[in-house]
Amino acid sequence: MPKSLELNQLKSEVKDAFLRKQEAFEDYVYARDRTNDAYNAMQSAWKELNFARDRMNHEYDVISYSSEDYRKIWGEYNKIRDANNTRIESLRREADAEHQMMRDSFGRASNAYYCGDRTRALEYSSEGHAHKERRNKLNREISSLVFEIRNAKANAEKRAPRTDNATFRKTKELFEVAKENHTSAMTLFKRLKGERNHYKAKFDAAQEEYLRLKEELQVKLAETKAKNEGIKSF
Numbered sequence: 001m002p003k004s005l006e007l008n009q010l011k012s013e014v015k016d017a018f019l020r021k022q023e024a025f026e027d028y029v030y031a032r033d034r035t036n037d038a039y040n041a042m043q044s045a046w047k048e049l050n051f052a053r054d055r056m057n058h059e060y061d062v063i064s065y066s067s068e069d070y071r072k073i074w075g076e077y078n079k080i081r082d083a084n085n086t087r088i089e090s091l092r093r094e095a096d097a098e099h100q101m102m103r104d105s106f107g108r109a110s111n112a113y114y115c116g117d118r119t120r121a122l123e124y125s126s127e128g129h130a131h132k133e134r135r136n137k138l139n140r141e142i143s144s145l146v147f148e149i150r151n152a153k154a155n156a157e158k159r160a161p162r163t164d165n166a167t168f169r170k171t172k173e174l175f176e177v178a179k180e181n182h183t184s185a186m187t188l189f190k191r192l193k194g195e196r197n198h199y200k201a202k203f204d205a206a207q208e209e210y211l212r213l214k215e216e217l218q219v220k221l222a223e224t225k226a227k228n229e230g231i232k233s234f
Contacts, residue, residue, distance in 0.1 A: 052178040059168035095138040102131035
């Protein structure tokens, strides 16, 4: 193929690649903006859900503490809940730290292995597994404490005398509506997030193709220029 035709074809390919890249970018930006809007809507729904939950819990507390039995039974539950939650927070911080140290150790083990230092790799790997075991042990304790809270709550609900409160029923209905709204908003956000990631990948691929063709064109132009200058000097 003559050089001029080859260059023209390559220029056309670069132009087409640029247009594809721009179209992909516009699709990505549109998907990104929709995702951001969905995220904001989800956060707003989450705030509404927390507000509805607080109102419902307040009314539930009114019912719970309306009698001596309620105060006694739910007081026992609250002690278990508060003590366990304090311990759970501490354990979660420890588990997070162990998880991070596990990742760091496995990362160092991988680096050492690829550097040919198998002895050091085994040492780091052993450290990683030790951190993993401690993390899992902490998480098992957390699960046990959470189960204890749930069991204590179920026991309190079973033992406490039944009362009726129209305000609580109303706040519970509002909470359920807020919960459904949040679930719907979260589902939409996750779907749009997936679409955004899809279009981002398409844009990255189009960008990579455009840069490759552009570089190829620059090389061809340089070769043609050098050849033409050689002919002129001759």
